[in-house]
Amino acid sequence: MNIEAQAKPSVELDIPFLRARRNVKWHRYADDVLPAWVAEMDFAVAAPIRAALDRIAREQDYGYPHRDGDRADASLAHAFVRRMQSRFGWQTDAADTLAIADLVQGTFATVLAFSDPGDTVILQMPSYPPFQTAVNETGRVLQEDHMRDDGGHYVLDLAALDAATGPRARVLLFCHPHNPTGRAFSRAELEAVGRFAIKHDLVIMSDEIHADLVYAGHTHIPMASISPAIAARTVTMTSATKGYNIPGLRCGVMHFGSPELKARFTKRIPPKLLGSPGITGIDATVAAWDDGQPWCDEVLALLQANRDWLARAIAAEFPQAVMRLPEATYLAWIDFSRLNLPDTAGTFFLERAKVALSPGENFGARYGNFSRLNFATSPAILEQIIGRMAAAVRALK
């Protein structure tokens, strides 16, 4: 079974080139392991980003940066405003933003700014592991809200959440599009989340880092664009590092849905405590947001073909496994429970298939039979990954 024939995309890279890179994806595990874990893509970087970085190198332009008559972080803020308008029709103000290195930093800062030790922070589960860390390491109480598989896709269980939420709840950590389930939440779902947050007077942290990676038939709607009442309690975090595959450059944006919300934040967290992104991160981000969409379109087409092939392959090779089609992200959240594997799914496939998936238990203690599979690689490598996994399962019988 081959992935749908198409011209080989210009972004594809072969394994020797990928292994030459000094990244965790290809080097955390032994060389006989194929990596499908950490959320980065095995693709060439967009030409406008490469051009921006080449210019810096050519001019040895590593001094205190100046862009468009202002500090470099202002150029980042203005690029954010342009991008949110052009891509999502969301109007923002550069003055409502802060630059951050990465979204983990932004999560810690949001939790520290809008809650006190002993307060409750609500988290949609399964979840990106650092969100859990940000709650536990700051002495807050984690309230897990588990999404439910409704037979077609994963949905929020707001009725259960509402019943479980007490008076010390302060912050809702929300991820949209959702990692690891791949959901791109609908307007109705976002409105319901907003009503819940208003009812319980919560600050919503909306991690929208996957917003560039939404498939045909779905649309990314920024949480803060739903209504002014929701915006006034929403901290949006985003970055070009996910959609454009430059996480090592460390650059992101926090947006506060009202000046008052930003003032509450900066009273506790002085912006200079957050540091500032390096100029390579800023210039790469501006290039991605202003000029990177054609690259992103090409990548999305490749990812969608991979996704569709993967869904068919999972159904064919592992009919007892459950994979709901991701509406966004290049991550497939797969439930292997009914295969009755002799170990957690992540350990089983790592040891028996030499495929490194993200172990489900990292996304919540109850998910040991799940794994997250990163399909942002060439069709050839993806076929090898599934081939190895299928052979390991067949060998059990």
Next chain:
Amino acid sequence: MNIEAQAKPSVELDIPFLRARRNVKWHRYADDVLPAWVAEMDFAVAAPIRAALDRIAREQDYGYPHRDGDRADASLAHAFVRRMQSRFGWQTDAADTLAIADLVQGTFATVLAFSDPGDTVILQMPSYPPFQTAVNETGRVLQEDHMRDDGGHYVLDLAALDAATGPRARVLLFCHPHNPTGRAFSRAELEAVGRFAIKHDLVIMSDEIHADLVYAGHTHIPMASISPAIAARTVTMTSATKGYNIPGLRCGVMHFGSPELKARFTKRIPPKLLGSPGITGIDATVAAWDDGQPWCDEVLALLQANRDWLARAIAAEFPQAVMRLPEATYLAWIDFSRLNLPDTAGTFFLERAKVALSPGENFGARYGNFSRLNFATSPAILEQIIGRMAAAVRALK
């Protein structure tokens, strides 16, 4: 008067190349202004740094970084340990460090971690402006301790400081080598500072970012290397961005002189709140510290010739001005008080000489008649700077 004849150093760059860079130094002011303000150098970047950055670009290696079998921030910590040992004979432990973006971030973090609102933070004056901001913006009380010109150089006035220090003093912000006076403090001076800190139970933040730039006849002695008792209360901050002229890449290290001191810090400031440097900053720093010394030696020779020429030129052109010979840094702190200029020195030279110095008042309200002159440029440009300044003063008569 020409600067001592020597072969043109390979690091020199001409004005068109410098103006093509998009940095604040050459673009904050109009094109008819020569910049001698912000602390960055008009020199080519060291070859090992360029090679490290070229490799990243060539391999498009912008993913989550992996270095030497570990996370990239571990490679930064180990490079710090090697550098402190090889350059200053100071033995440190990688586990006692944290990566930061820049020293302003580190200063805010130190003030927030080791004092409460209303507590007193002591600052050696004149001082790098962001230190003052870090005290004022966090609701702490600034206690200024002004250095004294003893006729030969600027010295600490610890007797006055001791008398002025009350029970709410918590942190001493110390800068060593000192910006803007260029002092490289002696062991005896550092011991006296340490005794003072112990007596008043202060945490010392020792900004040692200029430690790479110490001239013949002087030695950099890390504050925390003086004694275990001093180390146990000292947070050292450093970075290759100053000595190797790559501030736009944002990468530095905080070192805690004991595990207990680090534990006190991280209890208040979770390390992930600080974010993490981008991979360009980390790889450039490792290259600088491991392989950059020959470049630094060449630059220091050039800077020392510039410094000596500048001292003679100031004495010849402005006999009433006072410039104490910097023992470190490429910054000259010049007292123009007795010239009775018609404006603050910074404004006067900017408007009448078209030379941008760092205005003295930024380093403390009483220093309006001072300016800080950055002499890290080519001898030809430095001669133009002094020529313009001298002409502006002559025109007053």
